[in-house]
Amino acid sequence: MKKIATLVLVSVLGGAITLSAYKFFLENNHTNSNSQIENSTTPFPVSHVSNSSFIPENSIDFTSAAEKTIHTVVHVKNTTTGNSGQMTFEDLFYGRSPQRSQVGSGSGVIISPDGYIITNNHVIAGSNELTVTLNNNSTYNAKIIGSDNKTDIALLKIETDEDLPYTTFGDSDQARIGEWVLAVGNPFNLTSTVTAGIISAKSRDLTGGRSTQSFIQTDAAVNPGNSGGALVNSNGDLIGINTAISSQTGSYIGYSFAVPSNIARKVIEDIIEYGNVQNGVLGVTGGALNSGFAERLSVNETEGFYVDSVEENSGAFEAGLETGDIIKKIDHVKISKFSDLTGYLSTKRPDDVVKITYLRNGSLKEIPVTLARNQSYTIPKLGVVKNATKTELKKYNTPNGVKISRLGQSYSKYLRANGVQEGDIVTSINNNKVYNVEDVQEIIKNKSAYEPLRIELINSNGEVERYNFN
Numbered sequence: 001m002k003k004i005a006t007l008v009l010v011s012v013l014g015g016a017i018t019l020s021a022y023k024f025f026l027e028n029n030h031t032n033s034n035s036q037i038e039n040s041t042t043p044f045p046v047s048h049v050s051n052s053s054f055i056p057e058n059s060i061d062f063t064s065a066a067e068k069t070i071h072t073v074v075h076v077k078n079t080t081t082g083n084s085g086q087m088t089f090e091d092l093f094y095g096r097s098p099q100r101s102q103v104g105s106g107s108g109v110i111i112s113p114d115g116y117i118i119t120n121n122h123v124i125a126g127s128n129e130l131t132v133t134l135n136n137n138s139t140y141n142a143k144i145i146g147s148d149n150k151t152d153i154a155l156l157k158i159e160t161d162e163d164l165p166y167t168t169f170g171d172s173d174q175a176r177i178g179e180w181v182l183a184v185g186n187p188f189n190l191t192s193t194v195t196a197g198i199i200s201a202k203s204r205d206l207t208g209g210r211s212t213q214s215f216i217q218t219d220a221a222v223n224p225g226n227s228g229g230a231l232v233n234s235n236g237d238l239i240g241i242n243t244a245i246s247s248q249t250g251s252y253i254g255y256s257f258a259v260p261s262n263i264a265r266k267v268i269e270d271i272i273e274y275g276n277v278q279n280g281v282l283g284v285t286g287g288a289l290n291s292g293f294a295e296r297l298s299v300n301e302t303e304g305f306y307v308d309s310v311e312e313n314s315g316a317f318e319a320g321l322e323t324g325d326i327i328k329k330i331d332h333v334k335i336s337k338f339s340d341l342t343g344y345l346s347t348k349r350p351d352d353v354v355k356i357t358y359l360r361n362g363s364l365k366e367i368p369v370t371l372a373r374n375q376s377y378t379i380p381k382l383g384v385v386k387n388a389t390k391t392e393l394k395k396y397n398t399p400n401g402v403k404i405s406r407l408g409q410s411y412s413k414y415l416r417a418n419g420v421q422e423g424d425i426v427t428s429i430n431n432n433k434v435y436n437v438e439d440v441q442e443i444i445k446n447k448s449a450y451e452p453l454r455i456e457l458i459n460s461n462g463e464v465e466r467y468n469f470n
Contacts, residue, residue, distance in 0.1 A: 060234065065182055066194045068236030071135045072110045072167040073229055075186040076119055076142070076156070079103050079129040107185035107229035108132065108156060109238060111268070113163035115140075117156040118268055119228030120243055120259075121147045124154050126449055132158050135192050146271030149445070151213065151259060151346065152243055153267040154228075167230055170237025172216065172260035173333070175199055183220035183242055183256065185229025195221040204257060205339035206244065214343025215257035216240045222256035231258040240264075262347045270349070276442065280348040280371030283314020284321060288338040301359065303336045304328045311375070319369040321358065328364070329357035345371070376405065377437040379444065381469045382415070382455060383408040385426055387436050393425065396458045400435045401425035404457070411469075419459050420467075427464075428456035 080102050106123030110116070117132060124130055130142040140158040147154035175181075176199065183195045197220030204215040218231065222242050231240035240258030247253050270277045286308035287293065294302050305327040310317045327335050331354055333344045348354065350373040357366045376386045388403040404424045407415055415421075426434060429443045431454065447453070453469040 060180055062180075062182060062194075062196055062234070065232055065234050065236035066184070069167055069182065069184045069230055069232050070192045070194060071165045073135065073184045073186070073192050074108045074110060074117060075133040075189075075191070076106045076108045076117075076123055076228060077103060077131045077133070078105065078124055078127045079131075080126045081128055105186065105189055105225055106227040107225065107242070109228070109230045109241065110164050110166045111169070111238075112166050115158040115160050115164055116145070116268075117142065117158065118241060118264060119154050119156060120241065121149050121152045121154045123228045124156070130156065132156065134164070146268075146275065148267050148271070148277045150277070151263055151267050153241065153259060153264050155268045155271050167232065167236070167238045169261050169265050170233055170235070170239045172239045172262045175202065175216065175233065175239050175260075177202060180234050181218055181220055181239065182232050182234075183218065183222050183226060183229065183258075184232065185222070185226035185242060187223035187225040189225060193226075197221070200255060202260075203337065203339040203343050205337070206246075206257065214260065214263070214339040214346065215243070216260050217255055217257055219255060221252050223252045224250065226256075260343065263343065266347050266349075276438075276445075278349040279374045280345060280350050280352050281314065281374050282341075282345060282354075282369060283311040283316040283372060284327075285309045285311070288336070288341075289326065299326070301326050304359065305335050305338065305341050307358075313372075314375070315370045315372045316356075319356070319367050321356070321367070321369070322360070324360070326359040327356060328359055329355075331355050350374075374437060374441075377402075377440050378408075379426070379429075379440060379455070380453065381408055381411050382426075382453075382467075383412070385437060385440060388425060392423075396425045397462060398425055398427055398458055400433050401427040401458070402434055402437055402440060415467075418465070419461070419463075420457065420465070421460060424457050424459050426455060426457045430454050 106119060108117040108119035111118050124144060124147065130144065131139055132142045133139045140160065142156040142158050145155040145157050179199045181197060181199055184192060187193055197218045199216060200219050201217040204217045205213060206215065216231065216239070222245050226242050229242045230238055231242050233239050239261045241264050242256060242258045244257045245252055246255045267277055284307045286306045289302055289304050289306050291302050294300065297306060307321060307323055307325045307327065309323055310321050327341065329335055330341065330344050333340060335341050348371055350371055352371050353368050354371065355366060356369050357364060376384050378384050383404055384406040385402040386405045388401055392403055393399065393401060402425070404422055404426060406422060428434060429440060430447060432443050434440050434443065455467045457465055459465055
């Protein structure tokens with residue numbers, strides 16, 4: 001028993017000694033090692049500048065903007081008539097095409113308490129009947145006030161007995177890349193849906209320079225049915241109308257595009273006041289500069305709009321712009337690419353005055369330019385027509401008409417083979433006399449999609465010719 005007690009005592013004492021030694025030697029040594037590592041750490045450059053404008057995502061409150069917008073976005077249902085594709089024996093016998101109703105849907109944004117609604121032109125195109133469903137499930141018949149195919153904007157009107165919630169326009173020129181935005185619409189026939197993202201780019205052209213369109217690009221999720229819906233900033237102000245997506249599947253894969261609010265607002269104001277869109281024309285042709293283009297032109301600039309020609313009697317001509325000038329700014333907008341130029345001009349009307357900053361022979365100059373009315377229009381399959389002068393009309397012995405300035409590529413061989421050429425005068429379209437390009441634009445805009453295009457013209461030999469284009 002004494003031996004066992006002695007062994008226990010020895011074990012306890014040995015453990016105490018070992019623990020004391022460990023704490024004295026090993027922990028002191030461990031502390032010194034840490035100190036040496038910290039003292040020998042290699043410093044890396046770090047920015048310590050405070051960025052007070054940076055707001056972490058989780059600190060942004062989207063609820064206010066969503067609440068302001070969600071009740072102003074509507075579901076637009078478009079009923080059209082199309083071919084059914086299933087023909088009976090009677091259809092074949094009588095040479096008729098079977099028709100059936102087709103229903104498409106999109107979104108729209110209420111912009112006034114009395115029921116004006118802005119949407120996309122492609123949402124309402126070809127409609128036989130339009131209905132609008134509010135977020136409270138009330139449904140109304142809608143009337144088309146006007147539309148513009150060029151900007152893909154349309155204006156609708158519904159009649160109600162009470163004031164409606166509406167969204168106010170923001171200034172899309174002030175929207176910044178990286179700014180948070182919300183997309184509100186009715187994708188896949190769902191009720192109002194809100195998605196968030198940032199502005200990825202501005203003045204985006206989806207056609208590679210062949211279009212005058214200029215979009216806001218965002219990564220907020222937009223899908224079929226969102227077309228015509230609202231793009232709003234964090235204050236709930238309308239800065240764009242969601243219009244298109246970039247996709248190989250037809251569904252959202254990362255980017256969507258909206259018509260800037262400044263363009264959309266100008267279009268609907270024109271429709272209400274004038275009945276059509278008033279386009280202010282600068283009067284220059286050319287292209288945006290880049291390294292390759294600059295090298296071919298032997299210029300040192302890689303940004304800006306290079307003026308290749310100036311239209312006679314245009315605002316640019318009267319102000320003194322010349323071939324070889326490089327436009328660097330219009331008013332407060334820097335011109336880096338073609339869509340910067342066309343996007344800003346889309347917000348202007350005839351007789352508006354813009355300030356052009358341009359480069360000539362290495363020197364920056366600034367001049368005011370008064371925008372003119374549109375002097376040309378592209379007739380599908382025929383080509384570009386311009387207003388004809390009195391001298392030109394007298395030469396062709398006609399009191400009215402517009403001049404063919406350039407034949408369209410697809411039918412140019414056929415037309416030339418039949419004696420049609422640049423300079424001939426188009427006198428009538430679909431049995432309507434034309435006096436200027438505004439007449440041409442109005443006739444074609446109001447033409448049914450199924451109606452052929454019938455053109456009457458006078459050629460250089462004074463002969464009247466008629467052509468039908470299906």
